[in-house]
Amino acid sequence: MIERQKRFARLMVVVLMFAFVLSVAEAGKQSGNGAPMVSDPDRDALESPSEADIVIENGDLTVEELPDGRFRARLSIHNYGNTATSKFKVIFYAGDPGKKGRRVYPGHHGAGPIMPGDTWNEGTLPFTLNEDETEIFAIVDPDNEVEESDETNNKASQVIPGRQTKHKTESAKVDIAINDENLMVIKVSDGVFRAVIGIYNKGSAPSPEFGVYFYAGNPNKRGRLLATHGAGPIMPGDVWREGTYPHKLEPGENTISVVVDPDNKVDESDETNNKASQVIPGGQAKPRTESAKVDIAIGDKDLIVTKLSDRLFEAMIPIRNRGPVPLPRFKVHFYAGDPDKGGRLLSVQNAGPIKPGGSWLEGTHPHRLKPDEDTFSVVLDPDNRVEESNETNNKASQNLSKIVSESEKVDKVGAIRKLDLSGDDILLVEARASEDFNFPYYLFIPGGIDKHRAVYILVEPNNSGMASDDPGVHQAKALTLVKRSHANKMAGRLGVPLLIPTFPRPMPHTHSWAYTHALDIDTLEVLTGKLKRVDLQLTAMIKHAQELLRTNGFKINDKVFIHGFSASAKFCNRYSYLHPEMVKAAAAGGVNGLPTLPVREWNGYELPFPIGIAGIERFTDKPFDERAFKQVAHFIYMGSSDRNDTLFSREAWREEEAALIRKALPAEKMMPDRWELSRKIYRQQKLNAQLVTYNGVGHSIQGQMLDDVIDFFKANAGEKYVPIVPYEYPSIDPDNITRKPDETNKEASKPVSTTVRTKPTASDGSKVPAGMVGTWFFDNPHGDDEQMAIFPDGRVVALYSNGHKDQTKIVDGCIELAEFDNAKCRMTIQEDGSLVQYFGPDYRGTGKRWNRIAPEPHTNLLRPLKD
Numbered sequence: 001m002i003e004r005q006k007r008f009a010r011l012m013v014v015v016l017m018f019a020f021v022l023s024v025a026e027a028g029k030q031s032g033n034g035a036p037m038v039s040d041p042d043r044d045a046l047e048s049p050s051e052a053d054i055v056i057e058n059g060d061l062t063v064e065e066l067p068d069g070r071f072r073a074r075l076s077i078h079n080y081g082n083t084a085t086s087k088f089k090v091i092f093y094a095g096d097p098g099k100k101g102r103r104v105y106p107g108h109h110g111a112g113p114i115m116p117g118d119t120w121n122e123g124t125l126p127f128t129l130n131e132d133e134t135e136i137f138a139i140v141d142p143d144n145e146v147e148e149s150d151e152t153n154n155k156a157s158q159v160i161p162g163r164q165t166k167h168k169t170e171s172a173k174v175d176i177a178i179n180d181e182n183l184m185v186i187k188v189s190d191g192v193f194r195a196v197i198g199i200y201n202k203g204s205a206p207s208p209e210f211g212v213y214f215y216a217g218n219p220n221k222r223g224r225l226l227a228t229h230g231a232g233p234i235m236p237g238d239v240w241r242e243g244t245y246p247h248k249l250e251p252g253e254n255t256i257s258v259v260v261d262p263d264n265k266v267d268e269s270d271e272t273n274n275k276a277s278q279v280i281p282g283g284q285a286k287p288r289t290e291s292a293k294v295d296i297a298i299g300d301k302d303l304i305v306t307k308l309s310d311r312l313f314e315a316m317i318p319i320r321n322r323g324p325v326p327l328p329r330f331k332v333h334f335y336a337g338d339p340d341k342g343g344r345l346l347s348v349q350n351a352g353p354i355k356p357g358g359s360w361l362e363g364t365h366p367h368r369l370k371p372d373e374d375t376f377s378v379v380l381d382p383d384n385r386v387e388e389s390n391e392t393n394n395k396a397s398q399n400l401s402k403i404v405s406e407s408e409k410v411d412k413v414g415a416i417r418k419l420d421l422s423g424d425d426i427l428l429v430e431a432r433a434s435e436d437f438n439f440p441y442y443l444f445i446p447g448g449i450d451k452h453r454a455v456y457i458l459v460e461p462n463n464s465g466m467a468s469d470d471p472g473v474h475q476a477k478a479l480t481l482v483k484r485s486h487a488n489k490m491a492g493r494l495g496v497p498l499l500i501p502t503f504p505r506p507m508p509h510t511h512s513w514a515y516t517h518a519l520d521i522d523t524l525e526v527l528t529g530k531l532k533r534v535d536l537q538l539t540a541m542i543k544h545a546q547e548l549l550r551t552n553g554f555k556i557n558d559k560v561f562i563h564g565f566s567a568s569a570k571f572c573n574r575y576s577y578l579h580p581e582m583v584k585a586a587a588a589g590g591v592n593g594l595p596t597l598p599v600r601e602w603n604g605y606e607l608p609f610p611i612g613i614a615g616i617e618r619f620t621d622k623p624f625d626e627r628a629f630k631q632v633a634h635f636i637y638m639g640s641s642d643r644n645d646t647l648f649s650r651e652a653w654r655e656e657e658a659a660l661i662r663k664a665l666p667a668e669k670m671m672p673d674r675w676e677l678s679r680k681i682y683r684q685q686k687l688n689a690q691l692v693t694y695n696g697v698g699h700s701i702q703g704q705m706l707d708d709v710i711d712f713f714k715a716n717a718g719e720k721y722v723p724i725v726p727y728e729y730p731s732i733d734p735d736n737i738t739r740k741p742d743e744t745n746k747e748a749s750k751p752v753s754t755t756v757r758t759k760p761t762a763s764d765g766s767k768v769p770a771g772m773v774g775t776w777f778f779d780n781p782h783g784d785d786e787q788m789a790i791f792p793d794g795r796v797v798a799l800y801s802n803g804h805k806d807q808t809k810i811v812d813g814c815i816e817l818a819e820f821d822n823a824k825c826r827m828t829i830q831e832d833g834s835l836v837q838y839f840g841p842d843y844r845g846t847g848k849r850w851n852r853i854a855p856e857p858h859t860n861l862l863r864p865l866k867d
Contacts, residue, residue, distance in 0.1 A: 051081050051082070051083060051147060051148060051149040052079055052081035052082075052083050052084065052085040052086075052116075052146055052147070053081035053149045053153070054079060054140050054141055054148055054154055055078045055080045055150075055153045055154075055245065056076070056078070056138060056153065056156040057227055058228040058230065059214075059225065059226060059227030059228040059229075060075055060077070060078070060227075061075050061157065062074050062075075063136050063158050065160070066126055066469070066507075067367075067469070067470050068126075069128070070126040070128050071126065072124055072125070072127070073092050073124045073127075073136050073138070074122070074123040074124075075121070075123070077090070077111055077119065077122060078114075079114040079115065079117065079118055080245070080246075081116060081149055084113050084115050085114045085146050086112060086113055086145070087110055087111070087112040087113060088110075088112050088145055088146050089108040089109065089111075089141065089142055089143060090108060090111050090122050090139070091103060091108045091139045092127075092136065092138050093139070094127075094135075095133055095135060095137065097137055104124060104129075104136070105124075105127055109122050109124075118849065126469070134159060135159050136157065136158050137157045138156050138157075139155050140154045157230070159211070173203045173204040173205040173269060174207045174266055174267065174269065175203035175269045176200070176207055176210065176273075177200045177202045177273040177274075178199055178200070178258065178273065179273065182197055182198040182199070183197050183258055183278045184196045184197075189246075191248050191249055192247065192248050193280060195243065195256045196241055196242070197212065197258045198239050199212070199240045199242060200238075201235065201236055202237075202270075203269055206234065206235050207233055207234045208232060208233055208266060210230070210231060210260060210261040210266050211231075211260070211261060211262055211265075212230065212258065212259075213225060213228050214227045214228075214247075214257070214258050215257040215258070216250065217253050217255055217383075218257055219262075219275075221384075222384060223255075224250070224383055226244060227244050227247070229242050229244075231260070250385070254279060254280055255277055255279050255280065257275065257276065257277040258275070258277075259275050260274045260275075294321070294323040294387065294388050295323040295388050295390050295393070296319060296327060296330065296380050296394055297320055297390070297394075298393065298395070298396045300396045300398065302317055302318055302396055303317050303376065303377075303398045304316045305376045305398045305400065306406065307405035307406070307408075308366055308405060308406060308407065308472065308473075308479075309405050309406075309475060309476055311370075311472075312366050312367070312405075312476060313367055313368075313369060314363065314364050314367065315378065316362070316364075317332070317361070317362055317363070319351055319352075319354065319359060319361070319362060319380060320354075320359045321354040321356055321359070322357075323356060325356060326353055326354070326356060327353055327356075328352055328353050329350055329352040330350070330352050330380060331348060331349070331351075331380075331383060332348075333345060333347075333349075334347045334364050334367075334377070334378050335376070335379070336369045336370070336373040336375070336376065336377075337373050339377055339379055339395075344370075346364065346367045347365070347367070349364075350784055365466065366468075366470070366473045368472065373400075375400060377395065377397040377398075378396050379394060379395050380395070406476070406479055406480075406483070407476065410426050410428045411426070411427050412428045412430060413428065414432075416544070419552055421445060421552060423446070424444075424445070424446055424447045426444050426479075427443045428440055428441075428442055429441050429544065436537060436540035437537040437540040438531075438532075441501045441541045441545070442478055442482040442498075442499070442500045442501075443497060443499055443549075445549075446491055446495060446497075446498075448495065449495050450495065451553050451555065453555060454555040454556065455496045455556065456557045456561045456713075457496060457499050457549075457557075458491050458494060458496050458498045458499070458561045458713070459561065460499075460562075460564060461500075461501060461519075461562075461564050461568040461571040461575075462481060462500050462501055462503060462568065463517045463566060463567045464478075466505070467507045468505065468507065469504070469506055474502055474504045474505060475502040478501070478502045481500050482498065482500050486701050490563065490706070493710050494561075494710060494713055497545070499541065499542065501538055501541055503516050503517065503531075503534050503537075504516065504531070506531075508650070512526075513650060513654075514526055515651045515652060516531060517567040518568075518652060519571040519574045519610070520610065520651075520652065520653070521609075521610060521654060535574075535619075538575065539582060542560055557584070559583060560582060561584060561585050561586075561713050562575065562576065562585075562586045562587075563586070563589075564587075564588055564589075565588075565589045565590050565701055566589075566699065569590055570592075570610075572588050573588040573595045573596055574596055574609075574610045576632050576634070577596055577610075577629065578616070578620060580629040580632050581625065583632050584632070584633070584716065585632065585634075585713055585716040585717075586632060587636075587637075587709045587712055587713070589638070589701060590639070590644060591638065592644060592646045592652070593642075593645065593667075593671055593674040593675040594661070594665070594670075594674055594675075594678055595636050595682075595691075596609070596610045596611070597611065597612045597613075597682075598612075598613060598629075598685045598687060600612055600613055600614040602665065602681065603664050604664075605660060605663060607664060608657075629687075630687060630688065631688070633716040633722075634688060634689035634690070635689075635690050635709065636682075636689065636690070636692070637691070637692040637726075638671065638694070639696070640672065640696060640697065641696055641697060641860045642670075642671055642699045643671070643698070643861055643862045645669075645670040675691075675693070679691040690723050690724070694728075695729045704729070708724060708727055711724045712724050768791070768792055768793075772829055773790055773791065773792050773856075774856060775787065775790075775853050775858045776788045776851065777850060777851055777852075777862070778849070784866070785801055785865040786798060786799065786865065787799045787863065789857035789858055790810070790827075791857045794809045794811070795807070796809055796815050797857070797859045799865070801866065810827065813826055813827060814826050814827070833852065834850060835850040835851075835852070836848065837850065
């Protein structure tokens, strides 16, 4: 312990010398690029060599416990050096790797390169812990492959809350003590500070190890956590000094605080002396809005909480700006319980900007609450960064005791029996393993079905749009699909029953990548457990539903209509190949440009199922029933502006499958190239199939498209295949790409306008620097993603995750963005080909780094934007 304190003392001498050099540098002149200048002729001797420095500290590692008892870890990795890092490894451990801690799962993560001053965020897939594993560690560059200026800051750890009991010491004689005078705050540069705290043990017994938390602001008033450190043991009468790395403070943060033993694990004789604070001279001034007229306002009645099933809730909050000036972006925190009484933080989201008199709707994913959590709360602007005329109306809560779940309103059915059906009935048919289905399914029976006419059941495979190991999430999403969706509308207008299964979609991890909602190869190869062959389970559900409906007086055909969109489109398309004897007609939309192809090989490559039909027999236990398949009517559709290409997703395709698709089906883009090739292959096989392109539509179902699907099912309820005349949208692709007419059904198709809009020319003669034209993506690890298109004539279109679109132009290397209160930004191309956006025309600090995702400018969304 003494030796460690000596090493720390030597380190502090170096730090203080470095701080002195910086303070001298700040007094010097500024060079043209903003670098500090000093008059000392020996300045070159003080400059650091060009080296990277990969840095992590305990506060950069966070560990989250998931509802299923597993854990997920996230790590922020910084480069504090003055050159870019190369790629390097990241390994996560359960327990200290220096004391035989184990990797949370085999293998390692890859990170980097990281530019100087930038941060890289890396996270794990869900993992399990043994009961005695209480701490997670992360190691960056474990093989020392990156040459760094400091090799000692590549390890971080985080104790998992709730996994350690309070440590009792002998006769409670320990006293860990700090005060304001023990806290030293050092200004490193403008807005950047570091802190050092002297921690004393005033007791008569040694202290155990404990945590030390550093904050910007007061932790009791929503101060921002900067870093978490570990300290101790400290012998009686000794002092331990703990310090932070440099941290940039945000506007309004004028105080540094520190709390020792924040989780109160050490039993002390005095618990009142564990906090210290220092006001920073000339700290960051809080940005003020005009006359503090902004007012973000919510009330308890505004918070809409929906109970999806037992202890499973989701919430939405409409947010209004009642002030006369625009409201900037701010955070929204959702809690289980009251945040002022230790409520559990569920999610952190962003909202705004909001115009005066405008509103914003923010919501959560489903969250499963604990038995003692009886309140759902939301707090706006929790870090108090927005100056408001009224700061008292930023919180809302709802008591959960009187909320009835959607699922509780649904009648549950066990064994097949006579039912009292009054029309527009929704039934939850419970799982029946004895009848070969391990999950419940929903059955919607619209009112007015003609019991004298045989009808087909409409099947819509469930598609939650998210992975979760909580089955209640998927059951709740399936219920929403039953009650208010395109599927409900189709069933009502067709006058047929609707069946929706509640198959789960498990979280991907090292042992299972089953994308059940898409019926991918990983799903088909599940041969044990509840998820065994979900396609066969769906067949069992269909037969069970047919018998249930017949028992209640309905005439039901043996085959079904089946429809799906996106992932569920893949499911129903693949199901029609595996079980053509069950399907009368199948409609599949948004199939990522590649439905299963009705051929065994293409371009000399064998196409295994589900790419093609080679080897399909391994899943059918009999030869492919080509005769039955050719009797199925198919309606497969895509939007010409759909950019939801899953070829790069490991969840959707195995790596070897994706590689084979690229070789056998060479196509530059999903739309139109791969889709047009799929259409060509279907046409050559002379199937009862229409493959339709909807002009100017993205990854969505528009009203006229829904009409077409309904018309398709109506037309194909008889013995013969009948193609329909699909609706044709008058607009064309916003990328100004000419689209060919739909040739799937030449006799029936209407002509498509091939008029191409000409690109406008900038009137001010703006010129774009070389290499800047194209489509760029900002992958924001801390919030909302963005996409930006830059045209040769200087036009710029920026797309935001909140749905806003900025249309501006480059003038003298700068653009103005309405999304950020018309802030002026300078755009520069870097040597590595990335684009950096600096706010303020002369600013040269850390900027937003964009990566090019297409050489041409696209004003439609090429990648999903997370928020």
